[in-house]
């Protein structure tokens with residue numbers, strides 16, 4: 482039962498008269514409830530792929546479907562379909578390498594941000610934010626500011642914020658690349674726990690095979706804008 486599907490996804494960047502094919506016919510199938518890793522070297526097209534799934538980037542051709550909804554059709558009407566797009570986005574949580582927290586806001590207010598955008602009332606926002614902070618193990622940091630937190634704690638806030646809109650899927654763009662090995666393990670464990678407890682589907686991109694080995698059920702290897710290998714991690718690792 483695929484929850485994220487891309488079909489013949491292509492992205493060509495044009496800058497200063499030059500063309501770069503970042504995605505070259507990518508077919509991705511992520512099943513509901515799995516942790517799926519896309520691994521590859523810098524420049525392989527991983528960021529472009531995840532940005533197309535998150536509607537931050539408009540594909541040149543092909544389709545992206547998340548939870549049964551064709552996002553490519555929505556993204557094509559960026560201006561007019563504002564509310565449909567916002568709705569679709571709220572079902573997709575995104576976690577970033579550099580956390581992307583708002584430094585002038587408290588931890589709780591950072592987690593409330595997506596709920597504000599969705600128009601959730603103040604009281605309900607606060608209740609939800611505190612619940613999510615408990616879930617990621619930061620119940621006692623609600624009133625702190627991002628600068629007062631460690632890298633791992635900042636990423637926990639990033640994860641809580643990503644969960645605020647009750648997403649079906651969580652996208653992670655190198656979420657542990659800026660963290661030390663021990664913190665990396667604890668963040669990967671948190672993602673795994675959330676996957677198991679909430680049935681959350683996780684699509685993550687990484688340049689580290691270790692991340693894939695640690696938490697992914699399935700994975701795709703990208704090179705030059707293409708998926709060159711994909712399948713269950715146990716089977717991929719068994720291939721000589």
Ligand code: ADP
Nearest residue numbers: 494496501503522523524525526527528529530
């Ligand atoms: P990865 O995430 O695997 O490092 P990217 O998706 O960032 O790969 O990049 C894939 C290719 O697309 C690279 O050659 C990169 O230079 C190019 N690229 C990415 N974004 C842009 C952009 N906005 N404009 C032009 N080229 C880009």
Ligand code: ADP
Nearest residue numbers: 494496501523524525527528529532578654655
């Ligand atoms: P990542 O670590 O995600 O691959 P990069 O440093 O490659 O990040 O890219 C950072 C930003 O710059 C992204 O938004 C990407 O789309 C853009 N970018 C990457 N390569 C190019 C390029 N050749 N020309 C213009 N923009 C680019």
